[in-house]
Amino acid sequence: MPFRPEPPYTHGQPAKTAILLCNLGTPDEATAPAVRRYLAEFLGDARVVEIPKPLWWLILHGIILRVRPAKSAAKYASIWTAEGSPLKVWTEKQTTLLRGFLGEKGHKVEVRYAMRYGNPSIASQLDALKAEGATRILIVPMYPQYSGTTTASVMDAVYDWGKRVRHLPELRFVNRYHDDPGYITALAASVRAHWMAHGQPEKLVMSFHGVPERTLHLGDPYHCECHKTGRLLAEALGLTKDRYVVTFQSRFGKAKWLEPYTEPTLIALGQQGVKRVDVMCPGFTSDCLETLEEINMEAREAFLHAGGEQFNYIPCLNDRNEWIRALADLSEQHLAGWPTRAAPDEAAARDSLARAKAMGAVR
Ligand SMILES: C=CC1=C(C)c2cc3[nH]c(cc4nc(cc5[nH]c(cc1n2)c(C)c5CCC(=O)O)C(CCC(=O)O)=C4C)c(C)c3C=C
Numbered sequence: 001m002p003f004r005p006e007p008p009y010t011h012g013q014p015a016k017t018a019i020l021l022c023n024l025g026t027p028d029e030a031t032a033p034a035v036r037r038y039l040a041e042f043l044g045d046a047r048v049v050e051i052p053k054p055l056w057w058l059i060l061h062g063i064i065l066r067v068r069p070a071k072s073a074a075k076y077a078s079i080w081t082a083e084g085s086p087l088k089v090w091t092e093k094q095t096t097l098l099r100g101f102l103g104e105k106g107h108k109v110e111v112r113y114a115m116r117y118g119n120p121s122i123a124s125q126l127d128a129l130k131a132e133g134a135t136r137i138l139i140v141p142m143y144p145q146y147s148g149t150t151t152a153s154v155m156d157a158v159y160d161w162g163k164r165v166r167h168l169p170e171l172r173f174v175n176r177y178h179d180d181p182g183y184i185t186a187l188a189a190s191v192r193a194h195w196m197a198h199g200q201p202e203k204l205v206m207s208f209h210g211v212p213e214r215t216l217h218l219g220d221p222y223h224c225e226c227h228k229t230g231r232l233l234a235e236a237l238g239l240t241k242d243r244y245v246v247t248f249q250s251r252f253g254k255a256k257w258l259e260p261y262t263e264p265t266l267i268a269l270g271q272q273g274v275k276r277v278d279v280m281c282p283g284f285t286s287d288c289l290e291t292l293e294e295i296n297m298e299a300r301e302a303f304l305h306a307g308g309e310q311f312n313y314i315p316c317l318n319d320r321n322e323w324i325r326a327l328a329d330l331s332e333q334h335l336a337g338w339p340t341r342a343a344p345d346e347a348a349a350r351d352s353l354a355r356a357k358a359m360g361a362v363r
């Protein structure tokens with residue numbers, strides 16, 4: 001792809017910092033065509049499904065994209081809000097709150113969000129930031145636990161954008177924050193607030209999104225990072241090992257995924273006589289289809305059918321104050337030590353601009 005024209009004079013300008021929060025993405029509408037478009041992009045990503053392309057393309061386009069969109073669209077319809085998909089609504093809100101939070105602390109930082117799949121795309125938001133003069137961009141994936149399937153895929157999208165940009169901004173990435181004290185504190189505060197209102201359960205189920213088990217054997221740190229989050233959260237809450245369990249949800253396809261699976265664990269707990277569970281999804285920074293429908297509807301029903309009596313869902317971090325503060329602290333830590341250039345070099349700027357004008361590149 002050819003490089004596109006860019007403003008000729010950009011050196012010597014003062015550093016302008018921006019933060020791009022990157023989430024997974026969600027369909028534009030809760031309809032089968034919109035879900036098909038979204039799933040085609042998502043499941044067409046070789047980071048997400050590692051089956052060799054010719055075979056996977058046959059399965060994806062021949063079966064999955066014909067069958068799944070209608071079923072998934074009905075599920076999306078059950079959680080859709082007046083403002084749109086919860087994932088997008090929360091991500092948007094987090095962006096606004098983080099911008100305000102950093103502004104109040106005196107930081108001149110633009111904050112935007114992008115979606116890895118669907119809209120607004122990572123490329124479109126990076127284009128917009130560059131057009132606004134951003135010279136340093138911190139990429140913050142909204143995934144606390146690093147996985148090749150998610151975090152690395154955000155990086156791919158950023159690098160792909162960079163391949164067609166002549167004058168690249170400086171880039172920094174946050175790889176992980178599964179053990180960040182602010183993130184753990186925010187999770188613990190959300191559980192404590194829930195317990196204040198409802199008392200404590202027999203078991204706290206911490207359900208993380210699953211990934212194929214083979215990714216663990218191939219070196220993906222995701223499984224270990226989920227367990228570390230679980231352990232740190234349990235420690236913060238003073239829970240002994242018998243009071244909580246880390247599980248994995250959202251299995252996709254026939255392969256073995258990380259175990260124990262969430263729903264079968266809840267069924268087993270119900271059958272063993274556990275009457276009350278609290279379920280939370282610490283790996284999801286906003287509520288979405290996988291938490292609101294799969295956990296709070298489907299898994300709830302499975303537990304209650306298996307003999308359980310009380311199923312409490314603890315919402316994701318969403319717009320919690322402690323979480324926005326954690327995001328602000330995390331951003332500050334990653335922005336620290338990033339040198340700002342001294343005052344712009346006025347002479348160089350005039351000279352460069354005059355040359356650009358002489359060449360007819362700018363008017
Ligand atoms: C939180 C981290 C996530 C990981 C890791 C992850 C891996 C992963 N996901 C799929 C397949 C699907 N996931 C779907 C929805 C979905 N996944 C995440 C997050 C992670 N996925 C979120 C936040 C959501 C919800 C999006 C929303 O719009 O609310 C879906 C689509 C829904 C459906 O059709 O059921 C699929 C499919 C794979 C294969 C995978 C790793 C290999």
Ligand SMILES: [Fe+2]
Nearest residue numbers: 024209250290
């Ligand atoms: Fe997923």
Ligand SMILES: [Fe+2]
Nearest residue numbers: 250289290294
């Ligand atoms: Fe699901």
